[in-house]
Amino acid sequence: MVTAKKLDIRSLDLPQLQQHLTAMQQPAFRAKQIYQWLWEKSATSFEEMSNLSKDLRKVLDEGFAINAVQVNNSQFSNDHTIKKYISLSRWKHC
Numbered sequence: 001m002v003t004a005k006k007l008d009i010r011s012l013d014l015p016q017l018q019q020h021l022t023a024m025q026q027p028a029f030r031a032k033q034i035y036q037w038l039w040e041k042s043a044t045s046f047e048e049m050s051n052l053s054k055d056l057r058k059v060l061d062e063g064f065a066i067n068a069v070q071v072n073n074s075q076f077s078n079d080h081t082i083k084k085y086i087s088l089s090r091w092k093h094c
Helices: 014-023 030-037 054-063
Strands: 069-076 082-088
Touching: 014 030
Parallel strands: none
Antiparallel strands: 069 082
8 A cells, every 4th residue: 555645734835835725725814824823833733723624624634744843953142032943853743
């Protein structure tokens, strides 16, 4: 049995995510909702995305993976600003 590799959804920027969703016959505004779940609310599964329909969450789960973010480096300044360099982990979230 050959399994198609899922696309890491975190590797897409907002315009790319909008393109994928419109190709899936979904409204472009859904991309912003998903993007917020991924980057502002730190969702680790599509099931957490409660403002999306169950059908859309299922389709997203079938075609995309949510890979973990790894902090590679942190910088702390005197004004308490924290800068972090992150990269996407390469393990597949199933």
